[in-house]
Amino acid sequence: xxxxxxxxxxxxxxxxxxxxxxxxxxxxxxxxxxxxxxxxxxxxxxxxxxxxxxxxxxxxxxxxxxxxxxxxxxxxxxxxxxxxxxxxxxxxxxxxxxxxxxxxxxxxxxxxxxxxxxxxxxxxxxxxxxxxxxxxxxxxxxxxxxxxxxxxxxxxxxxxxxxxxxxxxxxxxxxxxxxxxxxxxxxxxxxxxxxxxxxxxxxxxxxxxxxxxxxxxxxxxxxxxxxxxxxxxxxxxx
Amino acid sequence: xxxxxxxxxxxxxxxxxxxxxxxxxxxxxxxxxxxxxxxxxxxxxxxxxxxxxxxxxxxxxxxxxxxxxxxxxxxxxxxxxxxxxxxxxxxxxxxxxxxxxxxxxxxxxxxxxxxxxxxxxxxxxxxxxxxxxxxxxxxxxxxxxxxxxxxxxxxxxxxxxxxxxxxxxxxxxxxxxxxxxxxxxxxxxxxxxxxxxxxxxxxxxxxxxxxxxxxxxxxxxxxxxxxxxxxxxxxxxx
DNA sequence: CCCTCGATGTTACCCGTGGTAACACCCTCG
DNA sequence: CGAGGGTGTTACCACGGGTAACATCGAGGG
Numbered sequence: 225x226x227x228x229x230x231x232x233x234x235x236x237x238x239x240x241x242x243x244x245x246x247x248x249x250x251x252x253x254x255x256x257x258x259x260x261x262x263x264x265x266x267x268x269x270x271x272x273x274x275x276x277x278x279x280x281x282x283x284x285x286x287x288x289x290x291x292x293x294x295x296x297x298x299x300x301x302x303x304x305x306x307x308x309x310x311x312x313x314x315x316x317x318x319x320x321x322x323x324x325x326x327x328x329x330x331x332x333x334x335x336x337x338x339x340x341x342x343x344x345x346x347x348x349x350x351x352x353x354x355x356x357x358x359x360x361x362x363x364x365x366x367x368x369x370x371x372x373x374x375x376x377x378x379x380x381x382x383x384x385x386x387x388x389x390x391x392x393x394x395x396x397x398x399x400x401x402x403x404x405x406x407x408x409x410x411x412x413x414x415x416x417x418x419x420x421x422x423x424x425x426x427x428x429x430x431x432x433x434x435x436x437x438x439x440x441x442x443x444x445x446x447x448x449x450x451x452x453x454x455x456x457x458x459x460x461x462x
Numbered sequence: 463x464x465x466x467x468x469x470x471x472x473x474x475x476x477x478x479x480x481x482x483x484x485x486x487x488x489x490x491x492x493x494x495x496x497x498x499x500x501x502x503x504x505x506x507x508x509x510x511x512x513x514x515x516x517x518x519x520x521x522x523x524x525x526x527x528x529x530x531x532x533x534x535x536x537x538x539x540x541x542x543x544x545x546x547x548x549x550x551x552x553x554x555x556x557x558x559x560x561x562x563x564x565x566x567x568x569x570x571x572x573x574x575x576x577x578x579x580x581x582x583x584x585x586x587x588x589x590x591x592x593x594x595x596x597x598x599x600x601x602x603x604x605x606x607x608x609x610x611x612x613x614x615x616x617x618x619x620x621x622x623x624x625x626x627x628x629x630x631x632x633x634x635x636x637x638x639x640x641x642x643x644x645x646x647x648x649x650x651x652x653x654x655x656x657x658x659x660x661x662x663x664x665x666x667x668x669x670x671x672x673x674x675x676x677x678x679x680x681x682x683x684x685x686x687x688x689x690x691x692x693x694x695x696x697x698x699x700x
Numbered sequence: 701c702c703c704t705c706g707a708t709g710t711t712a713c714c715c716g717t718g719g720t721a722a723c724a725c726c727c728t729c730g
Numbered sequence: 731c732g733a734g735g736g737t738g739t740t741a742c743c744a745c746g747g748g749t750a751a752c753a754t755c756g757a758g759g760g
Contacts, residue, residue: 252708272746283710288748320679323672349600362587362646371643383675387662390654394644394662395671401643405609406636408600416628424625424632431669433633434561437621490737510717521739523720532718 253290253300256280260301265343269298269350298347305344306366309337313370317377327429331403331422334370338407339418345411349404363400371400399429491528491538494518498539503581507536507588536585543582544604547575551608555615565667569641569660572608576645577656583649587642601638609638637667 259280263271273294277284291297316333319326338345348366363371375396378384384391403425410421497518501509511532515522529535554571557564576583586604601609613634616622622629641663648659 273748274746282708284747285711285749286709289708294747323676327672361650362643378671381677381679382671383677384670390658391662391665393653394647394659395666397647398640398644398663398666401646402636402640404643405600405639406632408639409632409635412599415631420628421632424629425636427629428633428636428667429669430672431667432622432629433616433620434565434668438561439619439621511719512717520737522718523740524738526719527737 256282256287256290257297257301257304260297261304261344264301264347268343269346273297302347302366305341306348306369309334309348310366310369310373312337314373317373323381324426324430328422328426330374331425332418334403335407335410335418335421338411342411349408363397363404367400367404371396374399402428494520494525494528495535495539495542498535499542499582502539502585506581507584511535540585540602540604543579544586544607547572547586548604548607548611550575552611555611561619562664562668566660566664568612569663570656572641573645573648573656573659576649580649587646601635601642605638605642609634612637640666 256276260271260276263276263279267275273284273287276297277287280287287297291300312333313330316326316330319329321329349364361368373396375392378392378395379388382388382392406421406425410416410418416424494514498509498514501514501517505513511522511525514535515525518525525535529538550571551568554564554568557567559567576586587602599606611634613630616630616633617626620626620630644659644663648654648656654662
């Protein structure tokens, strides 16, 4: 067919990849994941299967043979990257520090993790970009694991009285979401060094918002007529 | 033609819809939005344009004439629903209450808002499900507006010293993300009544996690062999 | 030596979805 | 009676996920 060297993207250099132990038993799979990784790093999530296949120097069906479907591929890809961050956070949560120091340590660990791999970080937070099925909550699986880890740590380390279980569960999610949103903003705007951000978040958790002095109410209280409570309850749909 | 009554989904009852003022000047548009609303409520985001068109009893091109493209439709749809929630939160933020009461009020307003329309709530938090372009941050536009509103309120009402701007910006995002994640979890599991959840979140912001007594470190420090620090840093790319 | 087996690879196709072009209808206004 | 604008339609295209069917090649085993 003489197609030997047609338009295969940037293939034929899958050798010096080097991956973890898993490569020893499933080398091809790892190579494909590495290719996918490159494409995602370049095109973000939502990269097409065709693009990934081309980058790997092959065609779609092989990808599907190895990963079943697109979400399978992305799940595998995500898990590779999740492991490190999750383990790091877990370790930080287990360290025997004074509470404030420990919280700062965990916050710093997370921020450092997402700082190190900004592109991939999108994968962890938006795994389902591109496949509309199963929207499933705000927290991606990776984040949900972190939330559970926090819950576990709080349950084990802090005395919250009879409502402990409820509080630690709620707080696990709350803290995760808080760090997620704040970290996302920080990563995008870089308004301050990491340590400063850690302080800001720890301060929030330490009730600094609650404790701070109030400012005097400004003189003109209602300058703009905001069109009172327009459709506050929206379409009642008769 | 004789196509009069072929396969048009559930059309010909667009009359008793009842919508806001905007319907007076752009009635067709409102009807289409109502149809889209129904479909999204039923199929979640990621509903296809065809499905929406069919539900409205028409075909795709008309949708595109009115909204340009898919994201235009969803943006219009989102704005309709955002208005109420945003206005409510804004009002709650402007109320002259004691700080703790005000925070509780805002939290309760938000939770009540998402509680009232769980299906649509997905729209606000996952507007880009189905269109992989422009992933753009964790916080959807609607949430970003809320975050800015919180930032504004904190800036105006709380004395945070020289770092005020940074802190209020960071905290605006952080609090929004916190309530988003916690609210999402609460909405899905309903582990407690709303008022309880409000308390839990306010307590967190009030530093209860920081202030609570520690639990004695459990006797057996390493009961489960957790497979020590597997691939802590993941792919080191040897 | 041949022949099966499994992994690797390909071409060609299906279907659904976003998006568009071109044409038809009707109703109103000058 | 036209012109124009809103409403509607039938195709059609490109592209992305996913699959069937066929081709190849190396390793064993009778």
